[in-house]
Amino acid sequence: MKIRKHLKDCKNGDVIAEDIYIPGRNIPIAVEGNVIDNKLMDRLIEGRVFRVLVEDFSLNVVPEKTRKLMVQYTHDLKRYKQLFQDIASGKKVDLEEIADMSKGLLENSEDIFRVVESIKSLRGSDEYTYTHSINVALYSMMIAKWMGLDERSIEDVMKAGLLHDIGKAKVPKWILDKKGPLTEAEFDKIKEHPLIGYELCGGIDSIRSDVKEAVLLHHEKMDGTGYPQELGAADIGLYAKIVAVADVYDAMTSERPYKARKTPFEVFKELKESEYGKLDIEVKNVFLQNIAFFYVGAKVKLNTGEVGEVAFVYPHKLDKPIVKLENGLVDISKTESYEIKELI
The missing domain is CATH 3.90.105.10 (Molybdopterin biosynthesis moea protein, domain 2)
Structure with missing residues (x-):
């Protein structure tokens, strides 16, 4: 905001x-x-x-270290937005500059979650195209760390996240910003962005092949129903699988031009159920089992209008935590009367 x-x-x-x-x-x-x-x-x-x-970073409630990272996030966002717009207008752009962004955020990964969640509450759908790439880079970096990848791989995965949607710079802006459902022709245009992004990265030797592959394949599905090549799980690299999970999660929990954001708890349930066969199971489970516990302490509003705080998240029921209300604890896994409607 x-x-x-x-x-x-x-x-x-x-x-x-x-x-x-x-x-x-x-x-x-x-x-x-x-x-x-x-x-x-x-x-x-x-x-x-x-x-x-x-x-407005709500200075009274945001820790100083987190606030400083939010300032850096805003700076990186501005740089990314300008480079994206330069590509869209046909200017020659050094994609290495994008690939090298957010290194300061990488060095402070323990606070990244708070930064991303705070930014989501401040930014509207009009900047989704730009914030999404920064967020996907940060989520991808977190997944890579949780999976125990080495430092070089973690940095490369983060680069892949930053670059994954760069091909959208060549998609008409009115399609990216459209409020309603896309026509088949419009969606076909959107589906060109992985190949365009891959071609934009193609001639840059400092961007490693695994990163370029992730840009190309982040919309492929494990069951072969993705695009642009309809590849199966065995033909999709780990970086692309990581970026795919980060991409879906950030999209579903962000305000988009055509769709309102969902709560993380709604998304936990959907990713567990509806994305079976689409996302890599190992990557998805590592992400969900780790990210869910970052929401302990988060303020939430329930369907009853009551405001509370997430007190505990069950490892086997990520979408139904225990919430602390003014008059006591509510275990959402044991009642159908309560559900979380929004983070506040």
């Missing part, structure tokens, strides 16, 4: 959420993603800018 604040209410560390120009003149003072410090504050005052749009 973005809020407009009077300059006197801004603090060092606030992140500018729009380009700012001297009133009446096309001279930039600050650009989206700049972090306010004393020097920038002086420039804004000199330029007679008294109200600015900033990112």
Whole structure:
């Protein structure tokens, strides 16, 4: 979420959420993603800018370390968005710059979950195309760590996540942003993006072959029903399998132009049931068994309107945790009267 604040209410560390120009003149003072410090504050005052749009990171509830990572996330997001738009407009872009993004986030992976969840609550569907790639990279990195991959592989998996949808830069924006269901022709256009992305990465020697393969194959399914090549499980590499799980999870738990976000607990159930045969079982199970426990302590709203906190997650019933309410504990696995409607 973005809020407009009077300059006197801004603090060092606030992140500018729009380009700012001297009133009446096309001279930039600050650009989206700049972090306010004393020097920038002086420039804004000199330029007679008294109200600015900033990112609302809910500073009272977000730990300082997490907040700093959110600032870096915002910076990486801006860089990714610009590179994506440059590709869309036909400009020559160095994809190595995208592949090398988020290294600071990689070094602070223990706090990544809080960063991604906080950002999801702040960003709308209008930026989904860009936030999705950052999120998939971070989820992919977490999966790779949980699977015990070596450091080089973890970094490569993260690169694959960042690059997995880069081919969408060549898909018409109106299709990507369409609010309603896609026609068959529109979906066919979307389905071209893995091959386009693979071709964009093809000539860059510093991007390893496993990363390029993940860009090409992240929409393939274990049962051979995916695209673009309808490959089966044996022909799909591990990186592509990891990115596929991260891709599906982030899509389902994010606000998209054509579909509202679902709670993680709804998605746990759907991934366990409806994605059987589509996603790699080992990768999916490693992800679900680890990610679910990050939601212990999360604030949730129930179908009754009551607000509580996730107190415990059952390893065998990830979608039905115990929730602590004001008047006691509710075990959702043992009653049909309660269900989690949203994270808050």
